Amino acid sequence: MDFSYDERTEQLRADLLDFMEQHVYPAEAVAEHQLGEIAPWTTPPVMEELKTEARKRGLWNLVPLAPHGLSLPHHPLGAGLSNLQYAPLAEITGRSPHLAPESINCNAPDTGNMEVLTMFGTPEQQERWLKPLLAGEIRSAFCMTEPEVASSDATNITTRIERDGDSYVINGRKWWSSGAMNPRCAIFIVMGKTDPSADRHRQQSQILVPRDTPGVEIKRGMQVFGYDDGWHGGHAEITFTDVRVPAANLVAGEGEGFAIAQARLGPGRIHHCMRLIGMAERALELMCRRATERVAFGKPLAAQGVVGEWIAEARVRIEQARLLVLKTAWLMDTVGNKGAHTEIQAIKIVVPEMAGWVIDKAIQVHGGGGVSQDFPLAQMWAGARTLRLADGPDEVHKASLAKRELRKYSAERS
Known part of the structure; x- marks a missing residue:
């Protein structure tokens, strides 16, 4: 490598x-x-x-x-x-x-x-x-997560997508549809069930729903630790009531929704982790600058033993996480997303936790300023913490990784 x-x-x-x-x-x-x-x-x-x-x-x-x-x-x-x-x-x-x-x-x-x-x-x-x-002319949203079910298991989705002649009719309720509050958001990709009786991974489909389609109602914008994420276009709760779109709006085909979601989430997860490395680097930079500028108990914060330990530990954690992200990117390029499955899950566990830890220590060094709007740290921490849930919570990725590791030894016993 x-x-x-x-x-x-x-x-x-x-x-x-x-x-x-x-x-x-x-x-x-x-x-x-x-x-x-x-x-x-x-x-x-x-x-x-x-x-x-x-x-x-x-x-x-x-x-x-x-x-x-x-x-x-x-x-x-x-x-x-x-x-x-x-x-x-x-x-x-x-x-x-x-x-x-x-x-x-x-x-x-x-x-x-x-x-x-x-x-x-x-x-x-x-x-x-x-x-x-x-071209950057419009924005979009991906509507998968639902408030009524544990969306960490995507097969729980209850939104229905039913064929009716040359159309599909969508009924359901979604939330955390990122970007959907922005007026420039013109298209939703909606995931729902076309055949609840099929195999659990073949029940779902994805369909394109223009925002201005009758029956689409933006109910509210969700807050993230009190932030409305307006810069991001917000995170919407949306209801779909007898929403009718042409059958040609179906993506790939009926029953392909789960596979499409997995293909989408793999690159999405690594892109989030790539950006989190940058967030952690900026937090470390801010922490070092603050530590050299501020004096407490007669000496700079940088000279306080615990602060120096945080800075050293932050550097180590960032470097470890970056190497794993680069390995994952290399595998995705050489053997594909499926071949990099273990590493994609690993970085999704490691990197948000690392970034949250580094940002938290930077907040601590900044004191009251760290939790204020005068520095980007508080909002960065909220974003890093949220990514321990988005695109699959830590526990799901850990369970899947453990299952994959144990499978090797189960094969030996059989």
């Missing part, structure tokens, strides 16, 4: 780091101010300025959108990067998680939905929805 960056990656890293310094970091305070003056869940105007600059610099649609990093080889808007090439770039954007990913059109849940449309969409679906997503 060789994790050194190739020439193209090094150039993109340099360009992206300069973009962050010259435009993204200065825009953070501007965006915060604008969010207080515009309608809730509306994208701050400074985002369009960032997008324009990112396009000028060739920093657009960098995320791999197909297996083995094939990022739309026949589409002029695809960058064609591998997962290993994208990893250090996603890490950089994670340093400003509220602005940087969207500014280069590499933000969740849109990238995951682009992946679904790339891998499973018909030419018509790609023309209608994928192209405007790649």
Whole structure:
């Protein structure tokens, strides 16, 4: 395994780091101010300025959108990067998680939905929805999680998708549909059951539902530890009541929903982990700066023994997590998502916990400032903690990993 960056990656890293310094970091305070003056869940105007600059610099649609990093080889808007090439770039954007990913059109849940449309969409679906997503003209949402069931088991989903002539009719209730509160969110990918009597992994299907379809009702925006995540487009609770869409809106085919979800979640999980490495790095940087600037009990915080231990431990934990993420990216590129299944689950367990630990220690060093709006740490911590639930909770990944390990020894006994 060789994790050194190739020439193209090094150039993109340099360009992206300069973009962050010259435009993204200065825009953070501007965006915060604008969010207080515009309608809730509306994208701050400074985002369009960032997008324009990112396009000028060739920093657009960098995320791999197909297996083995094939990022739309026949589409002029695809960058064609591998997962290993994208990893250090996603890490950089994670340093400003509220602005940087969207500014280069590499933000969740849109990238995951682009992946679904790339891998499973018909030419018509790609023309209608994928192209405007790649152009950053619209936003999207993925509607899977439901309030009435334990959604950690995706087969629990109760939303119905029923065939009626040339249409499908959808009835159900979803929540935590990220991005759906944004007025620019134009399309939902909805997961529901087309055949409850089928095998438990063949009951589900996914279907494209335009936001303005009759029967779609946005009930409310969910809060995350008190944050409305307006910068992200919020997280919506949505009801679907006799929502009728053309049968051509079905993705792939009936019974393919669970497989599509797994194909979507694998890359999504590693992209989250890549960005979390960047969040942890920024938290460590802020912690070190604060520790050298502040004096308590006659000496800098950096000279207090426990703070030095936190800084050293943070560096070790970040490096360990990064190596595992890079190995996972390399495996995804060389043997595919299925071959990297163990590592994808491992990083989903390790990285959010690592980032939460580092950010927590940075908050502690900042004292009262750490939990205030004057620093990004509190909101970063909320994001890292949330990712121990999103895309599958820790316990599900641990149980699956344990089962996979034990299977080796069960085979020996038989």
